Amino acid sequence: MPDRTDRMIKKYGSDILGSEGMKREKEFIQHGSVSVYEHSLNVARMSLRIALMLEKRGIRIDKRSLVRGALLHDYFLYDWHEAPLTLQNPLKMHGFTHAAAALKNAERDFLLSRREREIIGRHMFPLNIRPPRCREAAIVCCADKICAVWETVSGR
Numbered sequence: 001m002p003d004r005t006d007r008m009i010k011k012y013g014s015d016i017l018g019s020e021g022m023k024r025e026k027e028f029i030q031h032g033s034v035s036v037y038e039h040s041l042n043v044a045r046m047s048l049r050i051a052l053m054l055e056k057r058g059i060r061i062d063k064r065s066l067v068r069g070a071l072l073h074d075y076f077l078y079d080w081h082e083a084p085l086t087l088q089n090p091l092k093m094h095g096f097t098h099a100a101a102a103l104k105n106a107e108r109d110f111l112l113s114r115r116e117r118e119i120i121g122r123h124m125f126p127l128n129i130r131p132p133r134c135r136e137a138a139i140v141c142c143a144d145k146i147c148a149v150w151e152t153v154s155g156r
Contacts, residue, residue, distance in 0.1 A: 005048040012067040021109055034151040036074050044070035046143035062115060066136045069119025073140055076101040099124040
C-alpha cells in the first residue's frame with residue numbers, strides 16, 4: 001500500500017513520471033547505484049515529509065509545485081559521469097551547470113509555474129549563487145542535499 005507521500009507524488013506528478021524524459025532518467029546513475037529517476041523520487045518524498053512537518057506548525061506549502069519541482073530538479077537528461085572534467089573552468093562542471101540544463105529541458109517538455117521554475121533552477125544553492133526565494137524551493141534544496149548524502153554513504 002503506497003504511503004501518503006507516494007499518493008501525493010502520483011496525484012501531482014503522474015504526467016511527469018510517465019514522460020519519456022523520466023524514462024531516460026532510469027538509464028543514468030546519480031549517486032552510488034541510485035538512478036537519477038530514483039533520486040528524483042527520493043527528493044520528492046523527502047520534500048513532502050519536510051512540508052508535512054512544516055504544515056503541522058502552520059506553514060502553508062504548495063505541495064503540487066513542490067512535487068513537480070522535486071521530480072524535475074535533475075531533469076538534465078545526460079550521464080553526468082561522462083561529462084568532460086573542465087578543471088580549467090570549474091564553473092562549467094556538472095554541479096554548477098545542471099540546474100540550468102534541467103530547467104531548460106523541463107520548460108521544453110512541461111508547462112511550469114513560476115514556483116516550479118524556481119525550484120528547478122535554484123536547487124543547487126550554494127553552488128549556484130542565486131538562493132531559493134520561496135519555501136518550496138528551499139525545501140527541495142535541503143531535501144536534495146539530504147538524499148544525496150544518504151545515497152552516497154549508504155552505497156545503494
